[in-house]
Amino acid sequence: DTGVSQNPRHKITKRGQNVTFRCDPISEHNRLYWYRQTLGQGPEFLTYFQNEAQLEKSRLLSDRFSAERPKGSFSTLEIQRTEQGDSAMYLCASSLMEAPTFGSGTRLTVV
């Protein structure tokens, strides 16, 4: 097991474009989380799944954001009509019982 894997590591996109990020969690983990982190701040919770069910979404997650975990394994986070304010590190984490294990993140830059 190589831990939580996120792709791509970096993404530069033009404002208004759609982007999709992928997260592959640790295989036996049933919970999967998405967080967003801006420079100098702690990660902010976006949403989480238990298996394929999306159990909670933050108010930070506007209707331009959608996350899926169709088979309870990998997850995707899509941002539609990106804005400059979406520029951030998007972190995925997974867990089974206790402390989530984080991936290295996808850094999004919207120009």
Next chain:
Amino acid sequence: GESVGLHLPTLSVQEGDNSIINCAYSNSASDYFIWYKQESGKGPQFIIDIRSNMDKRQGQRVTVLLNKTVKHLSLQIAATQPGDSAVYFCAESRTDKLIFGTGTRLQVFP
């Protein structure tokens, strides 16, 4: 609003000294706390955790102390090494999600 925060944004210590990083939380109902270390360009890395039914937990060179009376959490790092230089976050577990503070940067000087 309720939040998890840190008292010191930057902590500078000499190599070999002990480091103490502090954190305050406001939700007395939280029952699980975690310290993470984050190096530049990487995701947060688990260091140590503690449940609210304990007041102290030790790991390798690290100790977490929990004071529920004043809602305070601390991370002690013994014999701090250059490799300990990073940003440290405390996180509070609420309803299965983690709430992070803004972090403390630990700088270790030779």
